[in-house]
Amino acid sequence: MLGDTPIETQMKAPSPLLAGDESVREALAGQDKPWWLRLGRWQRIGVIALEFLVIAIIWEIAIGRFELVSPIFLPPPTRILEGLIELFSSGEIFPHLRISAYAWVIGYAMAASFGILGGFLMGGSKVFARLGGPIIWLIYAAPWIAFQPLFAVWFGFGVRPVIFIVFTAAVFAVLFNTAAGVQTVDTALLRCAAVFGAGTFARYRTVVFPAVFPFVLVGLRHAVVIATVGLLVGELTSTTVGLGALVAIKTAQFRIGSAFAVIVLTVIFTTVVGQSVAAAARRLAPWHVQEGGG
Amino acid sequence: MTDLATTAPTIEDRLAAVPELGGGGRFRALTRNYGWQVAVALEFVAALLLWWYFTTVNPILPRSFLPPPSQVWEAMKGLFVTGTIFSHTLFTLQNFAAGFLLATVVSIPIGLLMGSSRLIELFAAPPMWAAYAVPRVALAPLFVLIFGMGAASKVALVFLMASFPILINTMQGVKSVNPSFIRVGQVYGGGRAEIGRTVILPAVLPYILAGLRIGVAGAIAGALIGEFIGSFEGLGMLLARAAFNFEVSRALALVAIVVLLAQGLMSVIQFVRKRVAPWDESTWA
Numbered sequence: 001m002l003g004d005t006p007i008e009t010q011m012k013a014p015s016p017l018l019a020g021d022e023s024v025r026e027a028l029a030g031q032d033k034p035w036w037l038r039l040g041r042w043q044r045i046g047v048i049a050l051e052f053l054v055i056a057i058i059w060e061i062a063i064g065r066f067e068l069v070s071p072i073f074l075p076p077p078t079r080i081l082e083g084l085i086e087l088f089s090s091g092e093i094f095p096h097l098r099i100s101a102y103a104w105v106i107g108y109a110m111a112a113s114f115g116i117l118g119g120f121l122m123g124g125s126k127v128f129a130r131l132g133g134p135i136i137w138l139i140y141a142a143p144w145i146a147f148q149p150l151f152a153v154w155f156g157f158g159v160r161p162v163i164f165i166v167f168t169a170a171v172f173a174v175l176f177n178t179a180a181g182v183q184t185v186d187t188a189l190l191r192c193a194a195v196f197g198a199g200t201f202a203r204y205r206t207v208v209f210p211a212v213f214p215f216v217l218v219g220l221r222h223a224v225v226i227a228t229v230g231l232l233v234g235e236l237t238s239t240t241v242g243l244g245a246l247v248a249i250k251t252a253q254f255r256i257g258s259a260f261a262v263i264v265l266t267v268i269f270t271t272v273v274g275q276s277v278a279a280a281a282r283r284l285a286p287w288h289v290q291e292g293g294g
Numbered sequence: 295m296t297d298l299a300t301t302a303p304t305i306e307d308r309l310a311a312v313p314e315l316g317g318g319g320r321f322r323a324l325t326r327n328y329g330w331q332v333a334v335a336l337e338f339v340a341a342l343l344l345w346w347y348f349t350t351v352n353p354i355l356p357r358s359f360l361p362p363p364s365q366v367w368e369a370m371k372g373l374f375v376t377g378t379i380f381s382h383t384l385f386t387l388q389n390f391a392a393g394f395l396l397a398t399v400v401s402i403p404i405g406l407l408m409g410s411s412r413l414i415e416l417f418a419a420p421p422m423w424a425a426y427a428v429p430r431v432a433l434a435p436l437f438v439l440i441f442g443m444g445a446a447s448k449v450a451l452v453f454l455m456a457s458f459p460i461l462i463n464t465m466q467g468v469k470s471v472n473p474s475f476i477r478v479g480q481v482y483g484g485g486r487a488e489i490g491r492t493v494i495l496p497a498v499l500p501y502i503l504a505g506l507r508i509g510v511a512g513a514i515a516g517a518l519i520g521e522f523i524g525s526f527e528g529l530g531m532l533l534a535r536a537a538f539n540f541e542v543s544r545a546l547a548l549v550a551i552v553v554l555l556a557q558g559l560m561s562v563i564q565f566v567r568k569r570v571a572p573w574d575e576s577t578w579a
Binding site: 036037124126141145147149150153154182183191229232237238248252254263266271 | 552
């Protein structure tokens with residue numbers, strides 16, 4: 001009676017024989033796949049590392065040796081490394097680093113606390129969502145870079161406008177992710193909690209917080225990158241201390257190697273901090289599937 | 295995420311919708327929504343009144359911080375009456391258009407290639423992500439140094455800021471195409487070009503448009519930052535100069551103009567998206 005069974009059921013039959021068949025077929029299919037589809041994880045990493053090495057060597061030779069592009073504009077890797085060493089050995093970078101760290105931490109902490117609080121209010125409270133939503137939306141829709149000169153006037157030229165631009169840049173990533181998390185809490189679970197007599201506080205503690213927590217961490221991770229961009233935007237003009245200012249100063253002195261070195265430092269910083277937040281998310285909220293990197 | 299933030303039901307809404315918990319019917323929800331719209335309108339009027347009150351009648355806010363609405367309005371009128379705004383807006387928009395078009399023309403084909411070939415992706419994607427990790431705004435001083443104070447440096451910055459979102463979204467779009475749809479196309483005897491047109495393009499288009507929208511935001515940022523750093527023309531230059539001279543009302547008027555302009559450009563993309571890819575119901579990334 002095999003002919004009577006629908007074709008789908010036949011294919012889904014959980015027979016070990018069929019499963020074995022499948023693996024054999026896969027192994028055979030692997031044979032005619034080109035090599036780049038057959039790489040394992042470490043082989044892949046090896047190929048990519050090799051590629052970066054080749055790029056660096058070509059870059060070094062093309063610009064450092066043959067000067068295809070003026071090394072003033074695009075310094076070779078060794079020049080960037082020299083710039084990095086110089087910045088640290090002369091101690092020139094430390095005051096800039098200190099001010100930037102200060103502005104970043106304060107701005108980010110403000111963005112995180114306001115973002116989480118605002119996100120919960122926007123996702124949980126009707127009044128806040130309906131009345132506060134349009135205003136938050138209006139501010140978010142504006143390109144935040146446009147506020148930079150305004151902040152400089154309002155908060156004086158120096159570190160304070162930088163803090164506020166970091167805050168403005170980063171707060172929405174946290175806020176909207178938190179709000180989205182609150183809004184996607186499973187209604188069935190909320191009802192279930194209500195049926196079991198949970199009050200507002202108990203409902204938030206047992207249902208809403210565990211569901212929202214991973215979203216908050218995703219928001220915090222995005223905010224790391226945006227806050228750093230905000231920091232640089234804030235410091236590029238209207239201040240003389242800070243990493244962004246250091247980039248501008250070094251560029252103006254035609255010491256592009258050092259300017260690139262500072263940029264490399266910010267990349268390392270965002271990568272390390274961003275990955276730490278992602279790792280924290282995996283550890284603290286393992287029930288949530290992380291969204292793809294990038 | 296974005297649509298969710300303003301229209302999605304809050305926890306209160308959802309609990310209210312459960313009759314056992316004392317929720318109302320559909321009709322009541324509808325009338326309540328109109329009530330909220332009125333409330334939002336009133337809220338904005340109230341904000342304007344408070345601004346006016348605390349800057350004129352009871353001026354506890356220093357004028358150097360927040361000038362009264364009338365002054366901002368005067369500054370706005372001044373910009374238009376003297377005609378200064380037009381040439382500067384034109385300069386900014388020209389740079390925006392040139393850089394953005396360039397980014398579109400370059401990024402979409404590269405994104406399509408990287409999305410469709412695993413070999414190209416293997417080698418091109420890692421350097422692309424590495425370049426993507428670099429905060430591109432920090433290159434603004436360098437671009438001004440290389441390309442000068444004129445339009446060229448701004449076009450290059452706009453290109454740099456707009457190209458990555460377009461490229462990445464196009465690539466992700468191609469990779470998201472359901473392979474069984476392609477196989478169906480092959481079964482029905484479709485050639486490469488035909489499958490590209492009937493299967494891949496409709497699937498990728500919403501992604502490209504989403505990338506273009508993010509690209510617009512980046513492009514505006516690029517145009518502005520280039521003009522902040524070094525320029526003789528443009529809205530960003532006017533804004534930076536007004537701020538530097540502590541002309542707060544002029545700066546506020548300029549911020550309003552920039553925001554409206556950015557919104558206008560965004561809605562153009564939204565309009566195109568509704569016309570070109572109406573089947574895309576998803577919210578914007």
